[in-house]
Amino acid sequence: MDEKILKELRLILGNEGVSTGQSVRELHSHDESFHTPVLPDVVVFPKNTDDVSRVVRLAYDNDIPITPWGVGTSLEGNPIPVQKGICMDFQGMDKVLAIRKEDFQVDVQVGVVYKELNKMLSRYGLFFPPDPGAAATIGGMIGNNASGIRTVRYGATKDCVMKIKVVLYNGDIIEVGSRARKSSSGYNLCALFIGSEGTLGIVTEATLKLTGLPIGFMALRAVFTEVIDATDTVFQVMSSGLTPAAMEFLDGDVMAVLNKDRGLSLHEKPTLLMEFHGYSDEGLKPELSFVEDICRENRCIFLDKGIGAAERTRLWEMRHLTLESIKRSHPGLMPLIMDVAVPLSRYSDMVGYIKNAVKGLTAYVFGHAGDGNIHVIVMDDPKDRARWSLVEKANEDIVLKALELEGTCTGEHGVGIGKRHFLRIEHGEGLDMMKKIKDLFDPKGLLNPGKFFL
Ligand SMILES: Cc1cc2nc3c(=O)[nH]c(=O)nc-3n(C[C@H](O)[C@H](O)[C@H](O)COP(=O)(O)OP(=O)(O)OC[C@H]3O[C@@H](n4cnc5c(N)ncnc54)[C@H](O)[C@@H]3O)c2cc1C
Incomplete structure (x- = not known):
């Protein structure tokens, strides 16, 4: 990366907020999937919304791609900086800003890890229900609209985020959503950003809806x-x-x-x-x-x-x-983790189909059954092209079957790189509207490029 840009980044974030070190870049080159790693040119560590805004404006003025990064536990290549440029890591934005026990709400910066947040909230008899299992950040959960085992009762991330602060493509800052428990006011821009994987804007703060801990x-x-x-x-x-x-x-x-x-x-x-x-x-x-x-x-x-x-x-x-037990049982092999969801009435058909589709593969089937969500972990060697193409074929067949059963190509892991080619089949002309929205929110195509659209 141009030395002049690095100098400007250091002026904004200080020396400690900018890293071009090989090991730091390697850490930010991959997620937990098999997708090919790509090294970013530089990793930055903002501390607040203003830092984010100034970096995004610099990136916009100089046509530099920028990819937000939580802790990289995604499973579809979502935070891989495929066009290099700047990777923005939020570990320095891990403050809980306000707890409003009486409103069942908490304001956080997006680098907060939800497990830590829930430990802290338990003192108040409250919790943030979406539970993706891995030690994810609130920003990454918003990025992927993560959910988990308790979603069947308490909802996914989109159901538990009330308001967010977002830095737009040119560094402008907006707040969308409301602290009111219900609202019919205007387009739901807050919902639009949730699950957009950093392709429309960078979320810096969020007001989360909490639930009383069950007794x-x-x-x-x-x-x-x-x-x-x-x-x-x-x-x-x-x-x-x-x-x-x-x-x-x-x-x-x-x-x-x-x-x-x-x-x-x-x-x-x-x-x-x-x-x-x-x-x-x-x-x-x-x-x-x-x-x-x-x-x-x-x-x-x-x-x-x-x-x-x-x-x-x-x-x-x-x-x-x-997942850890499965991985440990197959040293040297990589997992391809499939993730589809279907209407509940089709769940039996879907599981039956999957069991057949993965015959001959080293496959493990499990899922959040109450949501019609099913995962298949197939362990194999991506370098063995013949074997891996069988794995990819099974993935393709399973997703197509889920769509045939009026389901979705991803229940919770998001689109990233791995699910891009299913979006046209799932959304038809709706995908063209998504592209128009993308172009409106990201006219130069610099925000987490290479995701969602082929
Ligand atoms: C063992 C294991 C189990 C898992 N189980 C589940 C599960 O049950 N349910 C589930 O939903 N997921 C699951 N996941 C996937 C993953 O943990 C979640 O998607 C999680 O929300 C990702 O959070 P992260 O902090 O690692 O984000 P990252 O992977 O770093 O980023 C996720 C996406 O959000 C974007 N992003 C990050 N921060 C911001 C921001 N501030 N503003 C805008 N965009 C941003 C990134 O660019 C990327 O596109 C699992 C993963 C593992 C490894």
Whole structure:
């Protein structure tokens, strides 16, 4: 990068806020996916909105691409700086600005890590519900509209962000959204930025909607012989009027890996993990027996269950760090992580199709079943072109099937690089409107270029 630009960046951010070091650039060249890394020319570390605005204005005036970066846990190449230029890392913007307990809200800078935020909020009896598992930042969660195991009850990131401060392509700063719990005022620009992966503007601060921490818990682990019995149970629980706080499907291969990696002795069969929240443990008892009935009607062969926070922790422990267990079991191989979602009534069809499509591959099927979201982790070697093309073909077939079933090419991981070629099929002429919006918000095409559009 031009020495003159580096000098100007250092004037804005100080020497410590600008790095061209090889190891720092390497760290920011990839996410957690198999997509090809690209080194940015420089990594910058702003401390506030004004820093971001001045850097973006400099980039705009000099036609330099700029890619926002949370902690790089994306799975579709979303933060890879494919056209090099500036990578903007928000680790220096990690302040909680205001806690408004009485309004169930918190104002944060976007570099805050949501797990740390939730630890802090627990002192107030509150939490920010979207839970993508990895140690993601609020900025990265907004970028990808992340969700997680509790989305089935509490919503995705888009449901829990009320207001954001955004730096636009030329450095101008706007605030969109409202602190009011409802509003019919104008176009929903706040929602437009959420899930736009840094392609429309750079979010610097956010007002998040919080939820009171639940008091009562009950959890179940239900084991089935056939996948269809597990997925039918999902449909029946969801359509029975119950509101699970989490409902996860894991196929028998995932259970086998967990047993092997962690020395467990769980049934290596299709399994559902469920969690329900209530105002008291006592009040959850009738719900527990209702869910048990549904499981048994669907030929559940084993049921472990419990009421209370300790029981919930015991039953869910095995679900954490599933990806890590799978990776550890296949040293030297890379994961391709598929992510589709379908209407609930199509969930059984989708899982059945997937099990067939990945035959012959080293594949693990699991997902946020209550949201119709399903993941497949296929472990293989991207350098073995013949093998990897089979993996990519399965991914393609699975996404196309999800679209045929009126679903979406990505339930939560976003478009990034990996899902760009499905957008035309999913959105048709709607994609042209998206491109017009992109051109309006980013006339020079400098904001996280190479994403969304081919
Ligand atoms: C083990 C594992 C499990 C996961 N499980 C889930 C899951 O259950 N659900 C889920 O949704 N995801 C999941 N993910 C994916 C990932 O963790 C989430 O998408 C997460 O939100 C990314 O956050 P990040 O801070 O790492 O952001 P990054 O990956 O660094 O960035 C994400 C996107 O947001 C953009 N961005 C970052 N900051 C800003 C900003 N300030 N303004 C505008 N754009 C910005 C980036 O350019 C990029 O496009 C998982 C990942 C891993 C590795």
